[in-house]
Amino acid sequence: MAKRVGLEVSLAVADAVKMSKAEVVSAYPITPQTHIVEELSHFVANGELDAAFIPVESEHSAMSAAMGSAATGARTYTATSSQGLALMNEMLPIASAMRLPIVMTIANRSLSGPISIWNDHSDIMSIRDVGWVQIFVENGQEAFDISVCAFKIAEDHRVLLPMGVNMDGFMLSHMIEPVEFPDQSDIDDFLPGFTAKMILDPAEPVTMGPVGVPEVYMEAKVQCEQALINSKPVVKEVLDGFAAKFGRQYNLVETNGKEGAKTLFVTMGSLGETVMTSVDEMNADGKDVGQVRIRLWRPFPQEEFLAAVKGADKLIVLDRALSPGGVRGPVASELASLFHGQADAPEIVNVVAGLGGRDVSVDEFKEIYETAQSGGFKDAYTVWGVMSNA
Amino acid sequence: MSEVTQLIHHYLRHNKKFPHMLCAGCGHGILLGSLIRSVHNAGLSKDEVVVISGIGCSGRLAVYVDFNTIHTTHGRALTFATGIKMANPELVVIVLMGDGDALSIGGNHLIHAARRNIGVNAIILNNEIYGMTGGQCSSTTPQDCFSMTTPFGQLEKSFDIVDMALASGANFVARTTAFHAQLTDEVIGQALANPGFNLIEFFSPCHTQYGRKNKYKNAIAMYQDLKSKTMDVDKYKALEESKREGVMPIGVFLKRDDPALETRYAGVRAKLQEAKQKKAEAAKAAQAKPAKAKEPKPDKGAKGKETKQDKGDKA
Ligand SMILES: Cc1ncc(C[n+]2csc(CCOP(=O)(O)OP(=O)(O)O)c2C)c(N)n1
Ligand code: SF4
Ligand SMILES: [Mg+2]
Numbered sequence: 133m134a135k136r137v138g139l140e141v142s143l144a145v146a147d148a149v150k151m152s153k154a155e156v157v158s159a160y161p162i163t164p165q166t167h168i169v170e171e172l173s174h175f176v177a178n179g180e181l182d183a184a185f186i187p188v189e190s191e192h193s194a195m196s197a198a199m200g201s202a203a204t205g206a207r208t209y210t211a212t213s214s215q216g217l218a219l220m221n222e223m224l225p226i227a228s229a230m231r232l233p234i235v236m237t238i239a240n241r242s243l244s245g246p247i248s249i250w251n252d253h254s255d256i257m258s259i260r261d262v263g264w265v266q267i268f269v270e271n272g273q274e275a276f277d278i279s280v281c282a283f284k285i286a287e288d289h290r291v292l293l294p295m296g297v298n299m300d301g302f303m304l305s306h307m308i309e310p311v312e313f314p315d316q317s318d319i320d321d322f323l324p325g326f327t328a329k330m331i332l333d334p335a336e337p338v339t340m341g342p343v344g345v346p347e348v349y350m351e352a353k354v355q356c357e358q359a360l361i362n363s364k365p366v367v368k369e370v371l372d373g374f375a376a377k378f379g380r381q382y383n384l385v386e387t388n389g390k391e392g393a394k395t396l397f398v399t400m401g402s403l404g405e406t407v408m409t410s411v412d413e414m415n416a417d418g419k420d421v422g423q424v425r426i427r428l429w430r431p432f433p434q435e436e437f438l439a440a441v442k443g444a445d446k447l448i449v450l451d452r453a454l455s456p457g458g459v460r461g462p463v464a465s466e467l468a469s470l471f472h473g474q475a476d477a478p479e480i481v482n483v484v485a486g487l488g489g490r491d492v493s494v495d496e497f498k499e500i501y502e503t504a505q506s507g508g509f510k511d512a513y514t515v516w517g518v519m520s521n522a
Numbered sequence: 523m524s525e526v527t528q529l530i531h532h533y534l535r536h537n538k539k540f541p542h543m544l545c546a547g548c549g550h551g552i553l554l555g556s557l558i559r560s561v562h563n564a565g566l567s568k569d570e571v572v573v574i575s576g577i578g579c580s581g582r583l584a585v586y587v588d589f590n591t592i593h594t595t596h597g598r599a600l601t602f603a604t605g606i607k608m609a610n611p612e613l614v615v616i617v618l619m620g621d622g623d624a625l626s627i628g629g630n631h632l633i634h635a636a637r638r639n640i641g642v643n644a645i646i647l648n649n650e651i652y653g654m655t656g657g658q659c660s661s662t663t664p665q666d667c668f669s670m671t672t673p674f675g676q677l678e679k680s681f682d683i684v685d686m687a688l689a690s691g692a693n694f695v696a697r698t699t700a701f702h703a704q705l706t707d708e709v710i711g712q713a714l715a716n717p718g719f720n721l722i723e724f725f726s727p728c729h730t731q732y733g734r735k736n737k738y739k740n741a742i743a744m745y746q747d748l749k750s751k752t753m754d755v756d757k758y759k760a761l762e763e764s765k766r767e768g769v770m771p772i773g774v775f776l777k778r779d780d781p782a783l784e785t786r787y788a789g790v791r792a793k794l795q796e797a798k799q800k801k802a803e804a805a806k807a808a809q810a811k812p813a814k815a816k817e818p819k820p821d822k823g824a825k826g827k828e829t830k831q832d833k834g835d836k837a
Contacts, residue, residue: 161658170670177673187659187671190627215595
């Protein structure tokens with residue numbers, strides 16, 4: 133029987149990895165990821181998880197070791213955050229090019245400097261284009277469920293790509309939330325062991341990661357991109373399969389608030405839950421506002437997003453990272469490209485908020501809504517909440 | 523306030539970063555006090571000292587002291603220091619690193635800084651654990667000891683920092699502990715006066731993240747342990763091999779004054795400078811013979827360049 137337990141979300145993720153029967157975990161500690169891998173090392177030590185735990189000497193090594201492990205066909209997991217993700221950067225596009233289905237949790241935290249251990253999306257946005265499947269979760273249950281799904285998605289032979297599961301550092305990773313744990317046998321049914329397609333095998337030797345001379349580089353790159361694009365239906369299929377088995381439905385894009393609202397907040401990550409409360413309260417006050425939450429970030433669910441915002445004439449797009457010197461924040465830029473050339477494209481109001489752990493309250497989102505309604509946001513994007521006397 | 527405390531306070535940034543974040547019994551503060559005394563005794567001004575730290579509890583020390591300081595990233599303090607020393611050899615560069623900084627994530631930089639013999643004083647605050655992130659094993663966590671990521675006991679061997687520094691080519695290598703404040707003052711003083719890459723390993727008790735998990739009743743027990751298991755390195759060397767088990771030698775292991783990289787580099791630059799000057803003089807002499815009229819113009823250009831080069835040498 134499935135059981136419901138109140139626990140820290142990081143520990144729920146560790147449980148998900150354990151129940152997914154990861155075979156190799158390599159990691160280097162960094163706040164706020166530490167509790168996940170510490171818990172996994174305990175599972176390994178007390179025999180609950182039959183895996184090799186490698187406490188490597190840096191994140192660069194964590195990713196390299198994970199790649200080595202996945203190349204032998206082992207189910208492989210790692211987790212990191214911020215500077216750690218930055219240090220992994222060199223390996224990330226190679227992991228996708230080598231088609232290694234590693235699953236990594238990223239406890240999103242701002243990049244230095246100034247040094248900050250708190251939450252925003254500057255870490256993940258800096259590695260947007262590495263060719264990984266990238267998904268965002270908003271709460272503890274989702275963090276558990278999606279972590280299990282991630283192995284199934286990444287290891288699917290139609291995908292064979294690494295997958296990053298983003299969860300907001302502290303704001304989500306360190307929250308204590310009720311999480312329902314399915315039975316191990318049900319998870320085993322849903323997620324059988326990993327059968328690799330191409331591995332390092334002495335009987336059938338292969339070379340991974342060789343040079344791509346100009347005559348083949350582009351073709352290899354495009355194939356890899358195609359694999360990422362083609363992963364979208366598999367992500368959907370796995371999430372739907374999860375819903376059929378466990379009763380919790382996750383879509384690539386979610387909507388809430390007043391149906392057919394003319395103004396929609398667009399969010400990604402756990403701040404979306406604050407917006408949800410704000411939208412509910414505004415709806416109760418008779419305001420014409422709703423919300424769209426992006427769950428899958430790469431590949432971007434274009435059709436699903438367009439369907440979700442159909443009929444809206446204004447999108448208030450929340451970004452948790454700056455794109456310094458760019459036209460807008462990363463999510464708003466994405467949407468601007470998506471709507472390019474569309475006759476009935478909604479107006480995009482872009483608000484960059486909550487950098488480096490700065491809280492944005494329910495009331496502030498109401499203020500943002502009112503400002504957007506009165507045309508108060510004049511620029512292509514507005515950085516919300518910067519104190520003038522700081 | 524006692525004289526010693528007053529002296530320390532003179533070098534702290536009172537207004538900014540206090541109270542500090544170190545736990546009661548942490549050895550890191552003892553090192554900071556020792557560092558301040560040593561800088562003071564060496565007669566250095568605050569402005570000629572640069573303190574560079576990595577990330578960790580040890581890394582926080584750089585923000586407490588009133589020198590030029592940079593709080594860098596995890597593991598890269600030595601490379602920042604290398605850049606600083608090459609750009610401005612006049613500065614006295616002190617690098618504070620945790621064991622994670624220096625041996626794990628930045629281990630490569632340590633062996634290369636030693637090999638290069640760059641004129642930097644590196645102090646490794648070895649608490650045998652990643653203190654700041656909550657007590658995960660580091661590359662100096664002794665075999666079989668416990669940490670948040672080795673609940674089964676550390677399976678891997680640990681680095682001996684002194685051996686590593688000796689093997690990598692450091693000029694000066696010493697080991698001291700938080701129990702041995704006077705020795706610490708002494709070895710930092712010696713390092714500050716020595717050219718090239720000077721490395722000090724400083725054992726720093728961390729009861730919060732390491733001691734608790736490894737059967738130390740409290741922080742004091744860790745200091746007592748440092749007292750009882752250490753021995754002066756010369757005495758240690760005289761000890762029979764069979765009696766060395768469990769004894770940790772402390773003191774100065776190596777002291778030599780091979781010229782530092784920046785000094786050798788200055789030598790190369792001086793030579794180049796000399797050659798350039800000679801060439802310019804030769805050209806001048808050659809020009810002076812046939813056409814007296816042309817004299818002033820090329821001379822001016824050459825002079826302009828020389829001034830720039832001179833500045834570079836000083837910097
Ligand atoms: C690239 C990167 N990875 C991980 C971290 C997280 N981190 C911060 S301090 C630290 C370890 C600190 O241990 P140590 O260097 O021994 O210093 P101590 O706190 O023990 O003094 C780690 C892993 C980081 N800041 N940057
Ligand atoms: S955790 Fe350990 S190293 Fe960090 S301040 Fe406390 S005692 Fe010192
Ligand atoms: Mg340490």
